[in-house]
Amino acid sequence: MDPRLQFQQTLQNALDTYHPGWDVRHHATWEERYREAWEQNRRFNVWVDTLKRWVSGDHFPRLKKFEDFLTSVDFPLDVREELHRQFHQARMQSRRFENTPDSASTHSLMIMGQRPMSLGRPFVGREHELQVLRAMMADPTTRIVTVIGRSGIGKTALVCHVLHEIETDPSVIEDVQGLIYLTAGSDNRILEQLMSLGKPLFAADAPIHEKTQTLQQANRPLFLFLDNLEDIIDNEGNLTDPELSRFVFQALRQPSQLRLLLTSQIELAFPRDLRHLNQVVVVEKGLAEVEGIQLLRDLDPGGTCGLRDAPDELLRQAVQKVHGVPRALEVLVGILEDDRMARLDRVLADFGKWRDAQDMIQTGYRRLDTQAQWVMKALAVYRRPVRAEAIEFLLRPVMQEFLKLDLRDILQRLTRTRMVTIDRASGLISLHPIDADYAYAQLDERGPSNREVLERRAATYYEQMRIAPDFWRGAQDLEPQLAAFEHYLKAGDAEAALQQIGERGFDALLLWGHGQRVIGVRQRVVGKLGDARMEYMNLFGLAKAYQVSGQFQEAVDCFGRAMIMAAAAGDTARVRLSLVGLGDIYRNQGRYTEAVDCYLQALAASDEQDLEAEASALLGLGLIYHQMGDDESALERVRQALNLAEKDPLLQSRCTMMLGYIARNQGYYAEALVQTEQSLHLAELAQDLNGVGNSHSLLGLIHGELGHYNTAEQHLTRAVEIATKSGDLGSQCQRLSRLCSLEIDNGDTIKAHTYGTEALDIATRIGGWAGERLARWQLGRLALATGDPHTAISQLMAAAEVAREIQSNLDLQPIMTHLALAYLALGRLKEALETIETSPAYATTIHRPMGMMTQGLILMKLGDVWGAENALQEAIAAADGLLKSPPIYIRAGYIKATALAGLAVVNENEQANYLQQSQKTLERTLQNYQGAGLVAEMERWLAELQQTIGDADLLAPLWKLLRSVK
Known part of the structure; x- marks a missing residue:
């Protein structure tokens, strides 16, 4: 697609989304639509006028006016950045079709020197850095910009990309005199090269000082790009070329349109009076995964390296391996191009061993002495930000002479080379990941300071930082143990690694909601523990973490393996706890028969010393009995469990x-x-x-x-x-469904739909039957509330099927009640009656009133007056039981008021009395709660009553009360 058309469509989509009614395609109507904006912001008026002419084919907006537009119109940041990117592409495309130069540019642009990068090289990402650099270069007060970053991070490509925009579209910065490209080298002849390249600017016979002054006193924008400045900077940040140093600082001290662009790994040291002029763009991180993947595909346009059509996941691994560093990605492609037999996965496995990769990474090491390299190695061992004392602790036994060195001085030098970063606020020191990979690979496998020795030494450092369990208050208090775990595991000692955290530490992490973190740690030592008891204890702990996180199938597998190993070792206590764990999972899945079997086995094998397993099994049985409607047995088991859980x-x-x-x-x-x-x-x-x-x-x-x-x-x-924090998807699903139910009662159907659909998505994803039952039940209620009984039937039938499958009588009865109401709403009275009559005989106390009221409404519409009267009387009696003493179940008041109104319809002799009682009940209920959803629900019930009577005014007082709260 033409970039101009793509930009226009993207802009229109953004306006449609965030400012409906604005249309870039019908420019004749813009004046009226933007009148308010014009009055508030004249710059916006100018841009709109420009864009109108561009849309009609007359003109394309300039950067400054487009920036004004983005300032005037409120778009989210990601939309704004995407528009910015497409704007530049569209503008360059527009320039290719213009035959006449921009009227604002009266001089031709001079290009002097060799670009350090070819124009055809792919460039991806860096939108934020591009935006910052463009703004700095367009600012007429800018004198010098330094782009800082490690080798290969993309500094040169970034500057070249912006300069190329100036070359292809002079309107980006008006009246630019020229661009001068220079690359620093070790020969210290930069100024001489500059004078040679700048010949178009000077008189042929001008002396050197006049040429220098001509550059320093440029009266039109003149950009001097000096690449790889680190090659002529010493460790203190000073230029090693005195003539160039004098030229640069003299130019900055006088008014001039000369603008310097520098790229360097090391920050240039400025005189005190000039420091404020240096504007810095720091490029620290590699490309994002999606950008790195795109760059790999762009670097292989013909598909000869197998990257263009490779799966995203494989390319994502490549980007992760090199931490998104653009030059490293290019090196990776170069390796594949040179060796057509090489496979990407194998190249990634040995990436650091390839000569091209080593050449790229070693660039920064060439200027480091032995002590600085050891500091890099120490940081690579820790692999996380640490304080200076951690480095000293690690290296003290390795290098006795290290005690005599000034670590602060070494760190200052490493910071200037951008290989090390120090956070001023915290004092933490960190190493770029790709440098850490290389430095770690340089560690010896043997000898007194080999990799294992250093890893154990690092673990010891963290062991000293541990605090006693009685003082733990959160996961942060276990960070030293978790860090020591990593280092012992890298040293090949899985048992010592696991002992660092201990069962008490793992239990604490689970209690604090860090199930996924526990899973990640325990998984890494499975099969690596020499002690059989440690192996099955770790499997048991892994099963508990899976269970807490709602990963039931994985938990069942681990509980089963742990139980077999514990039984072989004669550890009956662990066998019983594994049985309880399996029972809990089966119960959560609605597999009650299997759950009861596990609980009973655990109880049969328990003894007086094993209170935890016995109490947990009793509690699990209590939950199952309650779900099946046997409250007496449920309460008995729960109270037994509570007595055992005294301490x-x-x-x-x-x-x-x-x-x-x-x-x-x-x-x-x-x-x-x-x-x-x-x-x-x-x-x-x-x-x-x-x-x-x-x-x-x-x-x-x-x-x-x-x-x-x-x-x-x-x-x-x-x-x-x-639940979200702990990764417990099962609980998250249940709680979202309860939020859905709450919003239905409150009348916010949009929120209810969001919660309900999210809950169902989770339940479907994890295969959670209990969660699916609850989510579909609430979505069925929501469909009824929004006037869609067909969808309600579909959702409620699915919920009922699941409830029957898992023998959940507790929820099946109210689900069937709502299903009957859905049939009633469609006038399918026979199906409505069959549904309500085949629902379970057992119903919880709070659900019985609505079931009986619904049955009364159905029988009334079928003409069964006697049956309807009996059902409504039962509904009233059940509701009265819930309304006797506070706090009261609010829905019971609405149900009673409706049932009394129904009795007024079917019993003409007591009609006035029942209507009066209904009105008083509704008045009291509305005083307690006027939730829009509950009010609307009662209106639907009254509407069903209204259809069965000829007197339209009979229920008028009730309708008036309900409508008065809206």
């Missing part, structure tokens, strides 16, 4: 939360709040982040049903944050 706050928290959950389902909200708040307190006391999340989730559910919307939202949002 274990973690288990106590789980037990009290279960008691709170059962109390909520029975409609005992006061007790539910007490138990759940106690559960939260115990979880916080035990520093159990997952337990804290579960308690917040249940509190959110309870407060939502009591009409405390803001409190409920706070609890559920916190619960989702905890």
Whole structure:
């Protein structure tokens, strides 16, 4: 596509998204649409006028006017950067089709010297650095710009790219006299080369001092690009060429249009009076992965190296291997071009051994002495930012003479070469990853200072920094142990590595929600431990981490392997805990028969000393019995577990939360709040982040049903944050579904849809049946709320199927109730009645009123007055049980008001009495909570009643009350 057309379309898409109604294609209407902007910003007026003429084919906007446009129109940063990039491409393309020079440019542009890079070389990324450099060069007050970065990072390419834009489009910077390209070398004849290249600027017989003055006193923009300045800078940052130094600093001290562009690995030292003139662009990081992949493809246009059509994942590995350094990517392509038999994966494995790669990386080392190289090696061993004392600790036994050296001086020199970075605020010292790779490869495999010795020494450094477990408050307190783990593992000692963290450390990380981090650490030592007990204990810990993170299949595999190894070693306690872990996973998946079997096996094998396994098994059984509708057995098991957990706050928290959950389902909200708040307190006391999340989730559910919307939202949002942080996708799915339910009741269907669809996506991805049931149930409710009963039926039937599969009677009954309401909304009365009559006989106390009310509505529409009256009476009785004492279940009030209205319809003798009771009930309910979703839900129920009666005014008082809250 023509870059100009692509830019126009991108701009229009951005305007459509962020400023609807603005159209670049119909420029005749711009004046009216932009009138307000014109009045507020005259610069914007100028740009719009320019763009109008460009769209009509007369002109293309200049950079300054385009910058004004971006300033005037509010776009997100990423959109602004993309428009900026496409604008430059479009402008250059436009220039190719213009036959006459820009009227603003009265002089031809002179190009002097050889560009350090060919114009055809691919250039990718660096949008931010390009923007900064363009702005600096366009500023008439700019005198000198230094682009700093390590070798191969792309400094030269960056400057050449911007200078090429000036060459191809003089309107970027108006009236430029010329561009002079120079590359520094070791011969110290830079000024002589400059005088030779600048001949077009001088009189043929002008003496050297006049030529110098001509350059220094340029009255039109003249850019002098000096590449690879580090080759003529000493370790102190001073130019080694006195004549060039004199020329540069004299030019900066007098008014001139000469603008210096420098690239260097080492910062140039300026006299005190000139330091403020130096503007610096630092290029520290390599290309982003997506940019590096694009560069590899661009470097292989014919596909001869196998990169153009290679999978993204393979190219991503290549970019990661060389840390996105552009020159390293070019070297990689060069290796493949030179050796057509070479494979990319093998080249990557031995990348540092290839001569071209070594030549590129060694560039910075040529000027380092032995002591500086050892500092680099020390930083490469640590592989993370450290303080100076860490370097001294590591090198003290290796180099006795190191004690006599000034480490500060060495670090200053390394900083000037951009090989080392020091954070002023923290004092932490770090090494660029590609330099760290090279320096680490230089370590000896044998000898007194070999790699293993240094890794163990680094581990010892971190061991000294450990704090006692009683003082742990978060993952940051375990950082020394985690760092020591890395170094012992690199030294080949997996057992010592694992012992650094210990079971207590791993348990703490799980409690704080770092399941994925525990998985990453434990996975790395599987199969590397010489001790059989350590091996199966590590597998058991890995299984727990998988379980906490919702990766159930991996957890089942690890629990099974750990149980077999523990049984072989006679460790019955670990066997029982593995059985409990398997039971918990099967329960979460709805595989109740298998879960009960695991729990019973664990209980049969337990003894008086094994309270944890026994209590956990009892609690698991209690949860299953409650899901299946047997509350008596459930409460008995949970109380037994609570008695065993007397000295274990973690288990106590789980037990009290279960008691709170059962109390909520029975409609005992006061007790539910007490138990759940106690559960939260115990979880916080035990520093159990997952337990804290579960308690917040249940509190959110309870407060939502009591009409405390803001409190409920706070609890559920916190619960989702905890699940997201810990990587527990199963809990995240459940909590998002509860947020969806809360927003449905509150009437915010957009938020509800966002939460519900995200929950279903997660459940589908992880294969979580319980999560899928809950997500589809809420999405079915949402479809009913938005007037889409067909979608509601689809979602609710799927939810019911899952609930039956996992024997979840607890949720099946309310799912079937909503499914019956969906059929009722479509007038499919027979299916509605079959659905409500085949729902489980067991229903939780809080769900029974709505089930009976729905049955009454269906029977009324079918003409079964007697059946309808009985069902509605039962609904009222069930609702009264929930409304007896505060805090009350808010939905019960709306249900009772509707059921009383239904009785007024079917019982004409008591019509006035029932209507009066209905009106009073609704008034009290609305005083407690006026959630738009619940109000709309009752309106749908009244609408079904209205269709069965001829008197349109009968329910008018109720309609009036409902509409008064909107």
